[in-house]
Amino acid sequence: MANDPISQFQLSRLVPIEIGGMDFSFTNSSLFMVATTVVAAGFLMTTTANRGLIPTRLQSISEMAYEFVASMLRDGAGSQGMRFFPLVFSLFMFVLIANLLGMFPYFFTVTSHIIVTFALAMLVIGTVVIYGVMKHGLSFLKLFVPSGIPGVLMPLVVMIEVISFLSRPISLSVRLFANMLAGHITLKVFAGFIVAMGAQGALGFMGAALPLLMTIALTGLEFLVAFLQAYVFAVLTCMYLNDALHPSH
Amino acid sequence: MFVTPAYAESHATQNANTEVAGHGEAQGGGSFPPFDPGLYPSQLLWLAITFGIFYLLVSKVIAPRIGGILEDRHDRIAEDLDEANRLKEESDAAVAAYEQELADARRKANEIATTSREKAKAESDAERAKHEEALNKKLAESEANVAAVKAKALAEVDGIASDTAQAIVETLLGGKVTKAEVNAAVRDVVK
Incomplete structure (x- = not known):
C-alpha cells in the first residue's frame, strides 16, 4: 500500500450505511469533510468570538479572509454580488x-x-x-448573444458562447480535482524514490538526497497550489455570478 | 498512462461486483478511486451535509459577525477622526482667543504707558510753571525792594548833604545858617 501513489485516494467505509440500494457509507472522505467543516467553522467562530475592536492575531486572520473574499467578490461581480458573499466565502x-x-x-x-x-x-x-433566470427571466439568454456582432457571425458566436458556458462546470471542477490529484501523486512518487534509493546501499543513500530535496520543494509548491486553487475557484465563482447579475455584456 | 485501461477494466469488474456483493469492493486494488462511481452517492450526501452545515454557519453566524466587527471598527475610526477634528478646531479657537487676548493686553499696556507718561509730563510742566511763577514773583519783589531802598537812599542823600553842608558852614564860618537855606543851596548844587 505504501508504495502505491494511488492508494492515498482510496476510500474506505468507516460506517457502512445503505439506503434504498445506494451506498451512503460514512467513509474516510466523509470524515475529512466533517473535519474540514469543524476546522473552518471552528477557527472562524472562535477567533471572532470576542468581537475585539482591536483584533488579536488570529482574529485578524479571519478578518483578512473575509476582506479578501469580499474584495474579490466586489471586483468580480460588483456591489450587488455581495448578496452571494456567504456562498463564495463558504466555497473558498x-x-x-x-x-x-x-x-x-x-x-x-x-x-x-x-x-x-x-x-x-x-x-x-x-x-x-437559477438566480439569472429568476432575476432576468428570458433576457438571461442575452448572456449567449453578445451585442455588436454582425448577423452573419451570430450563429457561430452564439454556439461558442453556449459551449463555453456548458464547459464551465467541467473546467471548474476538473481544474481543482486534477491539481490536487496530480500534486499528491507527484509528492508520493518522489517520496517513494527516497525510500527506494535509500535501500540501495551507501551510494543510493547519498543519492536519495535528490528526491528528498525535490519532495521538500514540492511540498512548498503544494501549499501554494492548495491556496491558489481555492482562490481560483472563488474568483471564477465571482465571475460566473457576475453573469447572473449582469447577463448582457 | 496505465490509468485509463486500469480504470476501464476495474469499472467493468466493479459494476459486476457491486451488483453481487454491494459494498466492500472499493478497497480492492487496481481501480482508480476518484473514478469509482460506487461511492459517489456517499460522497455527494456527506458533502451536502457538511457543506450545508458550513454554509449555514457562515451565512447565519460567521459572515454577519465578522462584517459587524469590521463595520464597528470602521464606524469607530470615523468617529475618532471626527472627534479629533472637533478637538483640533477647539484648540485652534483657543489659540486664536489667546492671541486676541495677548494683543489686547499689549495695546492696553501701551495705552497705560502713554497716558501715564503724558500725565507725568503735564504734572511736571505745571509744577515747573508754578515754581517759575513763584520765582518771578520773588524776583519782582526783590527788584521792587531794591528800587525802594535805592529811592529812599537817594532821598536821604539830600538830607545828609544839607546836614553836612550846614555843619561845614557852621564850623568854617561860625555863623548860623538855616536849614532852609542850606537845602536850597544843596538843591542848586545837585542840579
Missing part, C-alpha cells in the same frame, strides 16, 4: 481548508475526488442559472 474556506488538511501526511484530500469538485462546481453553476 471549504476548498482551502480541505486542500490544506490534505497536506498532512496520512490525511485524506477531499478535493482530490472529481465528484466532490464537480458537485461544488454544479452548485455554483446552478446558483448562476
Whole structure:
C-alpha cells in the first residue's frame, strides 16, 4: 500500500450505511469533510468570538479572509454580488481548508475526488442559472448573444458562447480535482524514490538526497497550489455570478 | 498512462461486483478511486451535509459577525477622526482667543504707558510753571525792594548833604545858617 501513489485516494467505509440500494457509507472522505467543516467553522467562530475592536492575531486572520473574499467578490461581480458573499466565502474556506488538511501526511484530500469538485462546481453553476433566470427571466439568454456582432457571425458566436458556458462546470471542477490529484501523486512518487534509493546501499543513500530535496520543494509548491486553487475557484465563482447579475455584456 | 485501461477494466469488474456483493469492493486494488462511481452517492450526501452545515454557519453566524466587527471598527475610526477634528478646531479657537487676548493686553499696556507718561509730563510742566511763577514773583519783589531802598537812599542823600553842608558852614564860618537855606543851596548844587 505504501508504495502505491494511488492508494492515498482510496476510500474506505468507516460506517457502512445503505439506503434504498445506494451506498451512503460514512467513509474516510466523509470524515475529512466533517473535519474540514469543524476546522473552518471552528477557527472562524472562535477567533471572532470576542468581537475585539482591536483584533488579536488570529482574529485578524479571519478578518483578512473575509476582506479578501469580499474584495474579490466586489471586483468580480460588483456591489450587488455581495448578496452571494456567504456562498463564495463558504466555497473558498471549504476548498482551502480541505486542500490544506490534505497536506498532512496520512490525511485524506477531499478535493482530490472529481465528484466532490464537480458537485461544488454544479452548485455554483446552478446558483448562476437559477438566480439569472429568476432575476432576468428570458433576457438571461442575452448572456449567449453578445451585442455588436454582425448577423452573419451570430450563429457561430452564439454556439461558442453556449459551449463555453456548458464547459464551465467541467473546467471548474476538473481544474481543482486534477491539481490536487496530480500534486499528491507527484509528492508520493518522489517520496517513494527516497525510500527506494535509500535501500540501495551507501551510494543510493547519498543519492536519495535528490528526491528528498525535490519532495521538500514540492511540498512548498503544494501549499501554494492548495491556496491558489481555492482562490481560483472563488474568483471564477465571482465571475460566473457576475453573469447572473449582469447577463448582457 | 496505465490509468485509463486500469480504470476501464476495474469499472467493468466493479459494476459486476457491486451488483453481487454491494459494498466492500472499493478497497480492492487496481481501480482508480476518484473514478469509482460506487461511492459517489456517499460522497455527494456527506458533502451536502457538511457543506450545508458550513454554509449555514457562515451565512447565519460567521459572515454577519465578522462584517459587524469590521463595520464597528470602521464606524469607530470615523468617529475618532471626527472627534479629533472637533478637538483640533477647539484648540485652534483657543489659540486664536489667546492671541486676541495677548494683543489686547499689549495695546492696553501701551495705552497705560502713554497716558501715564503724558500725565507725568503735564504734572511736571505745571509744577515747573508754578515754581517759575513763584520765582518771578520773588524776583519782582526783590527788584521792587531794591528800587525802594535805592529811592529812599537817594532821598536821604539830600538830607545828609544839607546836614553836612550846614555843619561845614557852621564850623568854617561860625555863623548860623538855616536849614532852609542850606537845602536850597544843596538843591542848586545837585542840579
